Amino acid sequence: MTTPRPETVAKLTPVLTKRWLSPDAWRIGTYEQLDGYAALRKALKAHPDDLIQLIKDSGLRGRGGAGFPTGLKWGFIPQGDGKPHYLVVNADEGEPGTCKDLPLMTHDPHALVEGVIIASYAIRAARAYIYIRGEAVHAARRLRNAVQEAYDKGYLGRNILRSGYDLELVVHSGAGAYICGEETALLDSLEGFRGQPRLRPPFPATHGLYASPTVVNNVGTIASVPPIVLGGADWWKSMGTEKSSGPMIYSLSGRVVNPGQYECSMGVTLRELLELAGGMQPGHNLRFWTPGGSSTPLLAAEHLDVPLDFEGVAAAGSILGTTATQIFSDQDCPVYATYRWLEFYHHESCGKCTPCREGNYWMVRVYRRILAGQGTHEDLDTLLDTCDNILGRSFCGLGDGATSSVTSSLKYFKQDYLDYIEGRTAPKLSDKQLVGAH
Numbered sequence: 356m357t358t359p360r361p362e363t364v365a366k367l368t369p370v371l372t373k374r375w376l377s378p379d380a381w382r383i384g385t386y387e388q389l390d391g392y393a394a395l396r397k398a399l400k401a402h403p404d405d406l407i408q409l410i411k412d413s414g415l416r417g418r419g420g421a422g423f424p425t426g427l428k429w430g431f432i433p434q435g436d437g438k439p440h441y442l443v444v445n446a447d448e449g450e451p452g453t454c455k456d457l458p459l460m461t462h463d464p465h466a467l468v469e470g471v472i473i474a475s476y477a478i479r480a481a482r483a484y485i486y487i488r489g490e491a492v493h494a495a496r497r498l499r500n501a502v503q504e505a506y507d508k509g510y511l512g513r514n515i516l517r518s519g520y521d522l523e524l525v526v527h528s529g530a531g532a533y534i535c536g537e538e539t540a541l542l543d544s545l546e547g548f549r550g551q552p553r554l555r556p557p558f559p560a561t562h563g564l565y566a567s568p569t570v571v572n573n574v575g576t577i578a579s580v581p582p583i584v585l586g587g588a589d590w591w592k593s594m595g596t597e598k599s600s601g602p603m604i605y606s607l608s609g610r611v612v613n614p615g616q617y618e619c620s621m622g623v624t625l626r627e628l629l630e631l632a633g634g635m636q637p638g639h640n641l642r643f644w645t646p647g648g649s650s651t652p653l654l655a656a657e658h659l660d661v662p663l664d665f666e667g668v669a670a671a672g673s674i675l676g677t678t679a680t681q682i683f684s685d686q687d688c689p690v691y692a693t694y695r696w697l698e699f700y701h702h703e704s705c706g707k708c709t710p711c712r713e714g715n716y717w718m719v720r721v722y723r724r725i726l727a728g729q730g731t732h733e734d735l736d737t738l739l740d741t742c743d744n745i746l747g748r749s750f751c752g753l754g755d756g757a758t759s760s761v762t763s764s765l766k767y768f769k770q771d772y773l774d775y776i777e778g779r780t781a782p783k784l785s786d787k788q789l790v791g792a793h
């Protein structure tokens with residue numbers, strides 16, 4: 356294992372991860388000893404509007420993929436409208452490669468619970484939900500236990516800490532569909548319907564859960580709220596870059612020595628993250644990687660020094676997404692990796708709109724043909740043409756995301772495709788796996 360250099364270790368900024376290695380970090384006693392619920396006590400003394408302003412001032416942007424400014428989102432909730440307001444935490448975490456919300460809920464569930472109470476108080480919600488993906492049984496158990504502990508200690512329920520504020524918090528397990536991470540499909544699923552995206556407008560801020568004003572935020576977004584309340588907006592902005600403030604949990608997977616979660620100021624580079632993670636596995640050289648999960652365009656070795664914040668990654672032609680950096684080496688095939696991702700999107704497409712439902716179906720078949728050594732040069736045009744008809748024409752972001760690795764792998768690694776088509780690379784799929792590919 357390569358020892359990280361001291362200057363790269365200094366790059367770690369543990370804020371959301373700071374309690375993860377403490378013994379029994381998930382128990383309320385440990386949490387309270389380590390600053391837990393101090394932010395809530397402070398927040399309940401503040402006016403809700405001041406809390407919204409604080410989050411605006413901090414520059415916090417959503418950690419669920421799109422990077423929408425959180426304070427602005429909270430400010431959209433109409434006040435004095437006489438309707439119930441809801442906070443819904445998106446804990447679906449289905450994006451391939453993404454692994455930051457589940458470890459947070461497993462190791463430090465109270466950080467999320469405390470964030471939920473403060474955020475709900477700010478938007479004047481009396482009921483909040485955490486929608487967690489069905490497969491995440493262990494995390495859900497820890498979370499439910501934490502919620503019960505919070506009720507028992509008077510942090511949830513009626514008259515929280517004698518402030519006069521009431522909040523009920525429900526943990527709801529989904530059935531494990533990627534589309535239920537899309538916020539409007541999530542709301543439909545929570546209401547008991549089949550999880551499919553809703554037409555927008557109207558937006559959840561006015562017509563969300565049960566047609567009432569609703570904020571949907573990612574786990575990491577909400578867990579960032581208590582540290583901001585305690586540390587202040589300027590402290591939060593002292594980390595990260597001008598438009599991408601604060602720390603971020605980057606999850607590294609693939610061909611690295613120590614895969615895992617590394618919390619760093621936004622704007623850290625992959626070169627620095629790789630040093631923290633012990634470098635590439637012996638015998639492997641970086642070839643391609645995703646900056647934010649499989650829905651974000653691939654980057655190549657030439658992008659090692661791109662600042663991993665919203666602006667830096669966009670300038671390099673990709674998207675920061677969920678900061679799921681999946682690392683592939685010169686021993687991995689970008690054509691095959693893209694095919695496997697497409698199988699995922701094809702399987703997870705909810706079927707509501709034609710471009711995504713049909714386009715992913717056809718692209719999977721074209722990839723099977725290429726990988727079985729039976730592809731043609733025209734297949735590459737067909738792939739690009741299909742992507743053109745999916746991107747921007749799909750009903751939700753799943754369709755758009757599916758095209759990312761196709762177009763970017765063709766941009767950087769066209770030769771790999773040609774090597775299959777022209778017979779220089781041995782087929783990866785057999786004729787048997789080719790059923791339906793023509």
Ligand SMILES: Cc1cc2nc3c(=O)[nH]c(=O)nc-3n(C[C@H](O)[C@H](O)[C@H](O)COP(=O)(O)O)c2cc1C
Nearest residue numbers: 417418419445447448449536537538572573576752
């Ligand atoms: C197909 C699809 C899947 C998504 N999955 C998730 C998810 O698992 N978790 C998440 O927080 N956001 C997910 N999102 C983004 C949400 O729609 C939404 O933008 C996010 O929850 C807002 O929270 P934030 O502002 O705190 O980032 C997904 C979006 C799409 C299109």
Ligand code: SF4
Nearest residue numbers: 706707708711751754
């Ligand atoms: S883009 Fe795909 S997942 Fe989204 S609505 Fe259309 S079919 Fe469903």
